[in-house]
Each structure stands twice: as structure tokens, then as C-alpha cells.
Amino acid sequence: MKLNQLLERLKYEVVQGSDEIQVTTLVNDSRKIESGSVFVCISGAVVDGHEFISDVAGKGAIAVIVEKEVEAPKDVTVIRVPDTRYALALMSASYFGYPAEKMKIIGITGTKGKTTTTYMIKSILEEVGHKVGLIGTIETIIGDEKIPAANTTPESYTIHQYFAKMAEAGCDSVVMEVSSQGLMLHRTAGILFDIGIFTNLGRDHIGPNEHKDFEDYKRCKGLLFQQCRQGIANVDDVYFEDVFSGATCETETFGFSEKADLRAVDTHLVSRPGYLGIAYHVTGLMDFDVEIDIPGKFSVYNSLTAIAVCRHFQVPAEKIQEALGAAKVKGRIEMIRVSDDFTLMIDYAHNAMSLESLLTTLKEYNPTRLVCLFGCGGNRSKERRYEMGEVSGRLADLTIITSDNPRFEEPQDIINDIKVGIEPTEGKYVEICDRKEAIRYAIEHGLPGDVIVLAGKGHEDYQEIKGVKYPMDERVLIQEILSGH
Ligand SMILES: CC(=O)N[C@H]1[C@@H](OP(=O)(O)OP(=O)(O)OC[C@H]2O[C@@H](n3ccc(=O)[nH]c3=O)[C@H](O)[C@@H]2O)O[C@H](CO)[C@@H](O)[C@@H]1O[C@H](C)C(=O)N[C@@H](C)C(=O)N[C@H](CCC(=O)O)C(=O)O
Ligand SMILES: Nc1ncnc2c1ncn2[C@@H]1O[C@H](COP(=O)(O)OP(=O)(O)OP(=O)(O)O)[C@@H](O)[C@H]1O
Ligand SMILES: N[C@H](CCC[C@H](N)C(=O)O)C(=O)O
Ligand SMILES: [Mg+2]
Numbered sequence: 001m002k003l004n005q006l007l008e009r010l011k012y013e014v015v016q017g018s019d020e021i022q023v024t025t026l027v028n029d030s031r032k033i034e035s036g037s038v039f040v041c042i043s044g045a046v047v048d049g050h051e052f053i054s055d056v057a058g059k060g061a062i063a064v065i066v067e068k069e070v071e072a073p074k075d076v077t078v079i080r081v082p083d084t085r086y087a088l089a090l091m092s093a094s095y096f097g098y099p100a101e102k103m104k105i106i107g108i109t110g111t112k113g114k115t116t117t118t119y120m121i122k123s124i125l126e127e128v129g130h131k132v133g134l135i136g137t138i139e140t141i142i143g144d145e146k147i148p149a150a151n152t153t154p155e156s157y158t159i160h161q162y163f164a165k166m167a168e169a170g171c172d173s174v175v176m177e178v179s180s181q182g183l184m185l186h187r188t189a190g191i192l193f194d195i196g197i198f199t200n201l202g203r204d205h206i207g208p209n210e211h212k213d214f215e216d217y218k219r220c221k222g223l224l225f226q227q228c229r230q231g232i233a234n235v236d237d238v239y240f241e242d243v244f245s246g247a248t249c250e251t252e253t254f255g256f257s258e259k260a261d262l263r264a265v266d267t268h269l270v271s272r273p274g275y276l277g278i279a280y281h282v283t284g285l286m287d288f289d290v291e292i293d294i295p296g297k298f299s300v301y302n303s304l305t306a307i308a309v310c311r312h313f314q315v316p317a318e319k320i321q322e323a324l325g326a327a328k329v330k331g332r333i334e335m336i337r338v339s340d341d342f343t344l345m346i347d348y349a350h351n352a353m354s355l356e357s358l359l360t361t362l363k364e365y366n367p368t369r370l371v372c373l374f375g376c377g378g379n380r381s382k383e384r385r386y387e388m389g390e391v392s393g394r395l396a397d398l399t400i401i402t403s404d405n406p407r408f409e410e411p412q413d414i415i416n417d418i419k420v421g422i423e424p425t426e427g428k429y430v431e432i433c434d435r436k437e438a439i440r441y442a443i444e445h446g447l448p449g450d451v452i453v454l455a456g457k458g459h460e461d462y463q464e465i466k467g468v469k470y471p472m473d474e475r476v477l478i479q480e481i482l483s484g485h
Contacts, residue, residue, distance in 0.1 A: 003020070003063055003077065004019040006026060006094045007079065007091065007094075007121045009090045009093075009094065009190065010090050012065075012079050013079070014077070015066075015078040015080050016072060017063065023036055023037065024037055026092065028049065029044050029412050030049070030056050033061050037056070037060065039053075039063070039064045039180060040064075040091065040478045041065060041067040046059055050068050053076075054072075057073045057075075057076050063077035064077070064078055066081075067083055080397050083186065085189075088157060089189035089190050090186065092157040093156075094161065096160040096164040096287065097275075099160060099164040103133070103171055104172065104313075104340075105176070105191060105193050105195075106175045106176070106194065107193040107195070109178045109224045110197070110223050111121070111354075112200055113200065113301060113305065114328050115177060117137050117197070117305045118134055118136050118137045120305075120306035120327045121309050123135050123321050124306055124310045126465035127312075127320075127323040131170050132169040132174065133173070133355055134150060135153070135162060136176065137179040138160075142169050152179040152182065153177060153178055153179045153188065155456055156188070158188060159188065167381075180220040183221070184216075188224075188227070189227075189232070192228070193229070194228070194312075195231045195309055196230070196249060197231075197309065198232070198237070198240065198243055199237075200301070201217075201243060202352070203351075203352070203353070203387075204381060205219070207382060208381070209281070209322045210381060214409070218239060218242055218243060222242070222247070225246070225249050226247065226248050227251055229250065231249040231250065231252070232254065232308045232309060233252075234253070234254060234301060235253035235335065236257050236301075240253075248414070248425045254304040254307075254308050255301070261284050261308075262286065263284045264281070264282060264283075264300045264304055265283055266281045267300055269295070269364055270291065271365050274334075276343065277293040278291070278294070278296060278299050278363075285308070285309060285322075288312055296361030297357065299333075309421065331460070332458060332461040336345045336475065338478060341446065342448060342449065344443070344451075344453065345455075346454050347453055347456075348429070348457070349453075350377065350388075350456040352391050356395070358453065360395060361393065367450055368449030369398060369450050370453070371397065371398045371402070371451070371453070372396035373399075373402060373439065373452070374453075374456045375411070375456060376437065387421060389417075389420065389421025391421075391430065392424055393422035397427040398430070401415050401418050402433060403431055403433055403435050404463075405457075405463055406464075407464055407465070408466055419431070435472070436472075443481055452471075460472075461473040
């Protein structure tokens with residue numbers, strides 16, 4: 001492949017050498033260089049790719065793409081672009097033959113509900129015969145192949161590599177989560193989404209290596225609506241108009257508000273022993289009854305989003321009803337049967353917004369006690385800690401504070417930060433640092449009619465401590481506890 005073909009959709013300057021050369025592979029990791037590779041230098045959060053130029057030249061790279069002034073061996077072509085992450089995205093699309101243009105691409109952004117909604121959309125579209133690829137927090141799904149995810153929205157090269165595999169596997173559409181960091185770091189640059197979705201916006205992801213402030217977070221979410229044809233938005237969210245202020249797409253809305261194009265009415269909780277769900281009537285652009293096995297008001301939002309998307313694929317109401325009735329997502333309000341007396345669930349709520357909506361909605365089912373077990377991740381937004389502490393102290397009848405993924409922080413320091421939030425609420429709490437022991441406590445002290453939530457780890461099957469991921473799956477811990485281990 002010729003270098004100028006990879007660069008065809010970019011503005012660039014040839015600083016040294018020629019763009020007429022043939023290259024073998026496109027690489028942004030010096031450890032993956034082959035003879036004839038072009039190396040894209042990314043200024044990362046940990047290291048600067050520009051520092052590897054002599055290393056990659058020694059390994060056979062024949063061109064480098066830079067965004068800074070650099071010294072390079074004379075036989076290496078140097079191309080300068082304004083932003084190398086942006087360039088990597090557009091070059092990757094070309095490298096893999098523009099696979100996004102062969103399928104319908106659905107992108108979902110928002111603070112919460114992305115993962116849940118992607119699975120709902122996939123199951124509805126597959127009900128009527130579409131073949132749907134999926135990219136998100138839990139995994140990437142290409143036909144029968146499931147690849148565990150490192151990021152919610154992977155690096156652009158990986159996205160196009162997955163797209164190419166999906167197109168080859170016969171997928172006609174892709175549903176993917178588009179995180180604000182993904183938008184900020186140009187991981188999805190150059191993709192024209194057929195449908196872009198905005199679920200909601202809450203304070204999150206502010207801190208070192210994430211967003212500098214809420215304004216930046218909000219601005220990044222809005223970028224999706226400058227690169228899609230049809231926007232679909234939650235009109236009830238207070239930030240909807242802000243997020244869509246620069247939008248260039250057609251826009252339709254969903255929500256409870258009378259203004260919504262697709263609206264939920266007559267919502268009612270469904271509760272039977274061992275079962276919590278929600279039902280409503282959808283009206284406006286479509287008209288039918290919906291019942292879902294996932295409790296809570298946000299299940300109404302997530303399913304409305306899925307309905308709005310599937311309407312654009314002309315899916316009939318009965319098929320949507322059927323697929324939504326069976327929708328289940330790993331670690332998202334996943335019910336685990338441990339007792340005939342009380343209800344226990346594993347959920348991924350790991351910020352104040354999701355914990356507040358989860359606990360509020362569960363309280364509506366009138367449990368004897370609402371018990372909330374959680375910790376917070378280390379080396380992630382510190383605001384989450386006291387905010388989640390405050391939410392749980394205020395809404396739960398008992399909070400069990402424990403560890404999540406401490407990463408490089410001391411678990412007890414994280415617990416202390418959570419206590420700063422919980423103490424002023426006078427909410428009842430216990431602290432048990434070891435997560436398994438904390439779960440044991442929750443199960444052994446469960447009272448008839450209790451609802452117990454294990455929050456924060458959701459689908460994760462590991463605990464990350466000082467750079468090592470140790471196996472830890474809450475489903476396995478529960479089975480061990482029940483069998484007396
Ligand atoms: C802070 C951040 O966003 N980091 C992400 C980023 O790392 P980076 O580019 O800054 O990497 P770096 O290690 O500094 O390396 C810079 C460059 O040098 C290259 N390099 C590096 C070492 C070497 O020996 N040779 C070499 O060439 C690297 O390949 C890279 O091109 O790019 C990597 C590849 O795409 C990501 O995996 C990584 O995500 C880390 C794991 C992360 O935790 N990110 C979080 C903040 C994140 O992005 N989260 C969002 C939202 C989550 C959600 O709410 O669902 C997500 O989309 O996942
Ligand atoms: N629409 C929603 N509004 C608020 N909270 C939600 C919503 N949907 C799900 N939640 C709560 O947030 C948690 C995470 O949901 P989900 O994984 O679907 O969101 P996400 O946007 O993919 O989040 P992440 O950025 O962490 O991947 C759920 O476990 C649930 O507690
Ligand atoms: N995608 C999420 C993962 C958090 C999950 C939680 N278990 C933790 O480790 O903090 C984030 O980066 O914010
Ligand atoms: Mg997600």
C-alpha cells in the first residue's frame with residue numbers, strides 16, 4: 001500500500017523523504033514494528049511515541065507520522081500532521097479499506113446506559129435477521145467470537161480492525177459505545193455514524209488523564225452529533241440542548257416529557273417473589289406495550305432508546321416486544337438467586353449518577369431494607385468516592401463499604417474517602433475491606449424482604465491490585481460462600 005493512499009483524507013506536510021513510498025503495516029506501538037512499517041507517534045498519557053523514532057527506524061520502519069519537530073534518520077520519511085491521534089484514525093480507516101462504509105454504524109454516548117442499550121439493540125435487530133457487531137465496555141462481539149475489552153471505545157486502529165472483521169463475517173450493522181474519552185482522543189474520528197445516541201449526562205470522568213472539567217466532558221459528548229446522520233436524544237436530560245448545540249444531524253427525541261417524539265406513559269413496577277421488572281406503554285412514533293425483566297426507571301429510558309433505533313430499521317412492534325422481554329445484560333442488575341427470603345443482584349453502578357438512579361428505583365419496590373455494598377476504583381475520579389458515599393448513606397438502609405479495584409492506591413485510603421461522604425448523612429454503615437468477606441456479611445445478615453445490591457464490579461471477573469489482575473468473579477464468590485467456603 002502506498003503511503004499517500006493512507007494519508008488521502010488528511011492535510012499533511014512531507015518534512016523529509018517522499019509520500020510515494022510503499023509501506024507494509026500501519027503501527028502506533030514501537031514493539032509491533034515490521035520491516036517497511038509506517039509508525040504513528042502518539043503523545044500518550046504515559047509515554048511519548050515521538051521518543052521511539054530511532055528505535056523504530058532501527059527495526060525497519062520507513063516512515064514516521066509526527067505532530068512535533070523531530071530528528072529522524074535521513075532514510076526515514078517524516079510526515080507532519082496537526083494531530084497524530086486524528087491521523088491514526090483516518091489512516092486506519094484507509095488501511096482496512098473503509099469498512100465502516102460497508103455497514104450501518106450506531107454509536108451511543110452518554111454517562112450511563114450505553115452498555116445496556118447496545119445489548120438491547122443487538123438482540124432486537126438479530127430477532128429480525130440482522131447480523132450485528134458490538135463494541136463496548138464488556139467485550140467486542142464479531143459473530144460467535146467474543147474479545148474481552150480493555151477500553152469501552154478502543155483505539156482507532158483496533159476499531160477499524162474490528163469493523164473489517166465484522167464486515168467480512170457478514171455483519172450488516174454495528175452497535176458501539178462511544179465514550180467521551182474516545183471522542184476526546186479521536187478514537188472514532190472520521191467515522192460517519194448512521195445513528196448517534198445521547199442517553200444522559202452526569203458528573204463523571206473528571207480528573208488526571210480524564211477530562212479537565214465538566215464543560216470539557218460535555219463538549220466531548222457533543223462531538224458525536226457532528227459526525228452522524230440521525231441523532232436520537234433523551235429530551236428529559238437537562239443537558240440535552242447544550243450537548244446538541246453544535247449538532248449537524250437530524251434529531252429526534254425520546255423520554256417521559258410531552259415534547260418527546262417517542263414517549264413512555266403508564267409506567268408501573270412489576271414485582272413478584274424473586275422478580276423485579278417494569279412495564280409501560282410507548283406512544284408517539286410507535287405505539288405498543290412493553291415489559292422488561294430489568295427493574296427501574298432507567299430501564300424505561302434504555303429500552304426507549306433501543307426502540308427508537310430499531311424503528312429506523314423498520315422492526316415491527318411485536319418483534320421489539322419479544323426481544324425486550326428477554327433482554328439480559330451481564331452485571332447490569334443481574335439477579336443472583338441466593339435465598340427464598342431476599343433478593344440479591346450484581347450491578348455495575350460505579351458513580352453517583354448510576355448509584356442514585358439504581359437505589360432510588362429499588363426503593364420504589366418497598367424492600368424491608370435496601371443494602372448497598374460497594375467500593376471505588378483506585379486511580380480514577382476521586383469525586384466518585386464521597387459522592388457515592390453520600391448517595392448510599394442517604395438512600396440505603398445499610399451500606400457495606402469494601403474494595404473495588406484499588407489499582408495503585410491503598411484500599412483503606414479509598415474507603416476513608418468514601419466515609420467522608422457517608423458520615424454527614426448519618427446513614428448506617430459497616431466497613432469490610434476484603435470484598436468476599438463483605439459479600440459474606442451481606443448474605444449472612446440478609447433479612448426477609450431485603451434487596452441487596454453488590455455495586456461497582458458488574459461483569460468484571462478480576463480485581464486489579466498494583467498492576468496485576470487477580471481472578472475475582474462475584475458469581476463465583478457467592479457460590480463459594482453458599483457452599484461454606
Ligand atoms: C489515559 C488514557 O486514555 N489512556 C489510553 C491511551 O493510552 P496512551 O495512548 O496515553 O498510551 P501510552 O502508554 O502513553 O503510549 C503512547 C503511545 O506510545 C506507544 N508506545 C508505548 C510504549 C512503547 O514501548 N512503545 C510505544 O510505541 C503506544 O502504543 C502509544 O501509541 O490509549 C490506550 C490505547 O488506546 C488506552 O488503552 C489507554 O486507556 C487506558 C487503559 C484507560 O484507562 N483509559 C480510560 C481513562 C478510558 O479511556 N476510559 C474510557 C471510558 C470508560 C467508560 O466509562 O466506559 C474508555 O473508552 O475506555
Ligand atoms: N439510563 C440510565 N441512567 C442512569 N443509570 C443507568 C442507566 N442505565 C443503567 N444505569 C446504571 O448504570 C450502571 C451502568 O450501566 P451501563 O453499563 O449500561 O452504562 P454505561 O454508559 O455503559 O457505563 P460505563 O461508562 O461505565 O461503561 C448500571 O449498572 C445501572 O446501575
Ligand atoms: N469504565 C469504568 C470502569 C470502572 C469500574 C470500577 N469497577 C472501577 O474499577 O473503578 C471507568 O473507567 O470509569
Ligand atoms: Mg459501558
